[in-house]
Amino acid sequence: MASVAARLQDNADSQEFAQLLSESLKGQDSFTGNVVNGTIVAIKDDFVMVDVGLKSEGRVPLQEFSKPGEDPELKVGDTVEVYVERMENRQGESVLSRDKARREEAWIELEKSHEKNDRVTGIIFGRVKGGFTVDLGGAVAFLPGSQVDIRPVRDVTPLMDTPQPFHILKMDRARGNIVVSRRAVLEESREEARSDLMDNLAEGQVLQGVVKNITDYGAFVDLGGVDGLLHVTDISWKRINHPSEALQIGQTVEVQVIRFNEETQRISLGMKQLENDPWKDVELKFVTGAKFTGRITNIADYGAFVELEDGIEGLVHVSEMSWTKKNVHPAKIVSTSQEVEVMVLEVDEDKRRISLGLKQCQENPWAQIAQNHKEGDVFEGEIRNITEFGLFVALDEDIDGMVHLSDISWDDESEDALKAFNKGDNVKVKILEIDPDKERVALGIKQLADDPNAGAMEGVKKGSVVTCTVTEITSGGVEVSVNEAVKGFIKKPDLSRERSEQRPDRFAVGEKVDAKVVSLDKKARKVGLSIKAREMDEDKQAMQEFGSTESGASLGDILGAALKEKEGTAEEKPKKKTAAKKKDADEA
Numbered sequence: 001m002a003s004v005a006a007r008l009q010d011n012a013d014s015q016e017f018a019q020l021l022s023e024s025l026k027g028q029d030s031f032t033g034n035v036v037n038g039t040i041v042a043i044k045d046d047f048v049m050v051d052v053g054l055k056s057e058g059r060v061p062l063q064e065f066s067k068p069g070e071d072p073e074l075k076v077g078d079t080v081e082v083y084v085e086r087m088e089n090r091q092g093e094s095v096l097s098r099d100k101a102r103r104e105e106a107w108i109e110l111e112k113s114h115e116k117n118d119r120v121t122g123i124i125f126g127r128v129k130g131g132f133t134v135d136l137g138g139a140v141a142f143l144p145g146s147q148v149d150i151r152p153v154r155d156v157t158p159l160m161d162t163p164q165p166f167h168i169l170k171m172d173r174a175r176g177n178i179v180v181s182r183r184a185v186l187e188e189s190r191e192e193a194r195s196d197l198m199d200n201l202a203e204g205q206v207l208q209g210v211v212k213n214i215t216d217y218g219a220f221v222d223l224g225g226v227d228g229l230l231h232v233t234d235i236s237w238k239r240i241n242h243p244s245e246a247l248q249i250g251q252t253v254e255v256q257v258i259r260f261n262e263e264t265q266r267i268s269l270g271m272k273q274l275e276n277d278p279w280k281d282v283e284l285k286f287v288t289g290a291k292f293t294g295r296i297t298n299i300a301d302y303g304a305f306v307e308l309e310d311g312i313e314g315l316v317h318v319s320e321m322s323w324t325k326k327n328v329h330p331a332k333i334v335s336t337s338q339e340v341e342v343m344v345l346e347v348d349e350d351k352r353r354i355s356l357g358l359k360q361c362q363e364n365p366w367a368q369i370a371q372n373h374k375e376g377d378v379f380e381g382e383i384r385n386i387t388e389f390g391l392f393v394a395l396d397e398d399i400d401g402m403v404h405l406s407d408i409s410w411d412d413e414s415e416d417a418l419k420a421f422n423k424g425d426n427v428k429v430k431i432l433e434i435d436p437d438k439e440r441v442a443l444g445i446k447q448l449a450d451d452p453n454a455g456a457m458e459g460v461k462k463g464s465v466v467t468c469t470v471t472e473i474t475s476g477g478v479e480v481s482v483n484e485a486v487k488g489f490i491k492k493p494d495l496s497r498e499r500s501e502q503r504p505d506r507f508a509v510g511e512k513v514d515a516k517v518v519s520l521d522k523k524a525r526k527v528g529l530s531i532k533a534r535e536m537d538e539d540k541q542a543m544q545e546f547g548s549t550e551s552g553a554s555l556g557d558i559l560g561a562a563l564k565e566k567e568g569t570a571e572e573k574p575k576k577k578t579a580a581k582k583k584d585a586d587e588a
Contacts, residue, residue: 037052037079037080038050038051038052038058038079038080038082038096039051039077039078039079039080040074040075040076040077040078040079040080041057041076042076043074043075043076047059047060048060048074048080050080050082050096052082052084052096058082058084058096059096060082060096082096084096102137102138102139103138103139103140104138105137105138106136106137106138106139107139107173109137110136110137110139110168110171110178111171111173113168114168114171117167119165119166119167119185120136120137120165120166120167120168120180121136121137121163121164121165121166122134122135122136122137122141122163122164122166122180123135123160123161123162123163123164124143124156124159124160124161124162124164125160125161128142130144130145131143131144131145131147131148132145132148132156132160134164134166134180136166136178136180139178140178141166141168141178141179141180142177142178142179142180143166143179143180143181143182144179144181146183147169147180147181147182147183147184148182148183149182149183149186150183150186150187150190151212159182164182165182165185166180166181166182166185167180167181167182167184167185168180169181169184190224190225191225192225193224193225194224194225194226195225197223197224197225197226198226198265201257201260201267202257202260203257203258203259203260204256204257205256205257206254206255206256206257206274207223207254207255207256207257208223208252208253208254208255209221209222209223209224209228209252209253209255209269210222210250210251210252210253211247211248211249211250211251211252211253212227212249213249214243214244214247214248214249215243216232216242216243217231217232217243218230218231218232218234218235218243219232219235219243219247221253221255221269223255223267226265226267227267228255228257228267228268228269229266229267229268229269230243230247230253230255230269230270230271231268231270234258234268234269234270234271234272234273235247235271235272236271236272236275236311237272237275237277237278237279237310237311237312238307238310238311238313239297239298239305239307239313241298253271254271254274255269255270255271255274256269256270256271256273256274257269258270258273272311277311278309278310278311278312279311279312279349279352282312282347282349282354283347283349286308286312286314286344286347286354287344288344288345288346288347289343289344290343290344291341291342291343291344291361292308292341292342292344293339293340293341293342294306294307294308294314294339294340294342294356295307295337295338295339295340296334296335296336296337296338296340297313297336297337298336299330299331299334299335299336300330301318301329301330302317302318302330303315303316303317303318303320303321303330304316304321304330304333304334304358306340306342306356308354312354313354314342314344314353314354314355314356315353315354315355315356316330316334316340316342316356316357316358317355318330320345320355320356320357320358320359320360321333321334321358321359322358322359323359323362323364323365323366323398323439324365324398324399333358334358340358341358341361342356342357342358342360342361343356343357343360343361344356345357345360364436365396365398365399366399366436366439367436369395369396369399369434369436369441370434370436373395373431373434373441374431374434375431375432375433375434376430376431377430377431378428378429378430378431378448379395379428379429379431380426380427380428380429381393381394381395381401381426381427381429382394382424382425382426383421383422383423383424383425383426383427384400384423385400385423386418386421386422386423388405388415388418389404389405390402390403390404390405390407390408390418391403391408391418391421391427393427393429393443395441399441400441401429401431401441401442401443402440402441402442402443403427403429403443403444403445404442404444405417405418406523406524407432407442407443407444407445407446407447408445408446409445409446410446410449413524427445428445428448429443429444429445429448430443430444430445430447430448431443432444432447460482460486460517460520460527461517461520462517462518462519462520463516463517464516464517465514465515465516465517465534465537466482466514466515466517466527466529467512467513467514468480468481468482468488468512468513468514468515468529469481469510469511469512469513470507470508470509470510470511470512470513471487471509472509473504473505473507473508473509474504475492475504476491476492476504477489477490477491477492477494477495477504478490478495478504478507478513480513480515480529482527485525486525486526486527487525487526487527488515488517488526488527488528488529489526489527489528489529490513490515490529490530490531491528491530492504493532494515494518494529494530494531494532494533495507495531495532496531496532496535497532497535497536497539502532513531514531514534515529515530515531515533515534516529516530516531516533516534516537517529518530518533
């Protein structure tokens with residue numbers, strides 16, 4: 001009897017449970033595959049026990065109730081939505097899922113947003129091959145690496161676990177695939193910002209931008225939808241050899257619009273224009289003749305640049321670097337970053353140039369040479385160098401004097417005279433001239449002996465007429481000798497007053513000619529001569545003696561009349577003698 005009663009009671013309980021289940025389903029065909037409301041009855045061991053009105057509660061992992069980057073906030077008694085996967089498993093528990101419930105909810109909302117082309121909010125929470133995973137309120141989407149930003153992003157860490165706007169590119173519910181883009185959102189915002197920026201852009205405007213790219217000649221700055229060029233010369237007042245010395249990609253900078261071409265949409269930017277110009281009143285700070293200490297910033301073939309203060313540089317030309325080291329590359333005298341003392345030689349504020357001198361801050365050895373030596377002194381020195389134009393002989397450790405080729409021998413002024421000397425030999429020389437200003441000492445070897453032709457130029461002076469002998473015929477004129485020591489040359493145009501007679505070939509070697517001295521070099525014992533000038537002088541003298549051409553008579557007529565007069569005078573002399581004899585006879 002007891003067992004029968006027990007079975008009747010079980011049947012009654014089963015009927016009551018079936019009735020309650022039917023009410024909870026509220027007309028649904030099945031619990032399985034649906035999202036239902038449940039009540040949290042317990043939280044333990046990283047699981048949440050949820051009662052959805054079935055025969056037994058279901059266990060849901062606690063982590064399914066948390067969003068990326070957030071901790072779950074749950075307590076017993078809270079109502080939550082869960083997805084019923086199965087009514088009962090082998091342990092008799094309901095199989096529930098919070099993730100699938102959220103995903104189902106999210107898919108419905110995402111499909112609506114995708115149809116309207118609306119933006120959605122998501123959180124980047126993981127990395128996968130080729131991109132990242134994004135939580136879109138329960139639905140997991142794929143974010144390709146190329147769609148993270150407009151420009152390649154090396155580190156997306158700052159973007160992770162932070163709500164970001166996205167555009168849905170593709171949805172496939174059957175496969176559970178969603179592809180999103182953050183770049184599309186940024187491009188939309190960028191285009192809006194670009195339009196506003198271009199409408200309001202003006203020269204002189206100060207903007208903030210991000211360094212987008214760096215080249216040898218400058219940097220491109222993203223102003224928010226439009227790029228501007230920041231030239232290397234406009235980054236700073238101080239010297240910058242490469243933009244990377246002052247900027248880096250991704251850096252936020254404040255710039256000023258220097259030029260804006262509306263037709264080409266080109267924007268030139270500047271950073272240094274936002275700072276005070278260090279060149280203002282530079283002439284008052286750097287007075288000519290004053291000495292300053294600076295740092296070598298750059299070395300070129302023609303000199304070295306010295307930074308006197310931030311933004312102010314001067315040039316030490318190679319000629320102002322050393323008193324004694326000539327034709328030496330500046331890098332052999334100074335080095336980059338070296339601290340040096342310099343003197344201000346010249347300041348040009350308009351051209352932003354300061355000329356500096358390095359050697360002026362050192363003792364001038366040329367002045368010392370002028371004190372220790374005088375013209376006419378004879379000394380013996382080492383031959384340090386031999387060139388095609390002479391010898392360089394040491395005066396002291398740093399200074400050489402030069403013996404010009406013409407001062408080696410009285411007899412030989414050709415390069416053959418150099419063959420008698422060798423580098424390193426000691427040679428006796430005489431000081432001919434000392435010029436500290438030109439940093440030059442002229443020496444002579446032939447001056448140690450008397451000039452064997454010292455009197456050769458006597459009687460030969462400019463303007464005089466000399467008789468010379470033709471020694472050589474050339475295409476450009478005639479070479480002659482005035483005497484054994486003095487040579488001369490008559491240029492082709494000076495061979496005759498008549499153009500047709502200006503032919504060198506009408507002369508012969510050994511022929512004597514009279515010519516006027518038009519130039520002379522006593523040191524080289526050479527003269528320049530002109531037959532044409534002599535003939536013109538003779539014509540001029542004839543005109544002075546026999547009258548001018550003002551009456552209309554030509555020079556030929558005057559010369560002809562002079563000859564006839566001369567001939568007439570010669571004929572009258574015999575007649576006078578005959579008449580005198582006849583008179584004497586009559587008187588007798």
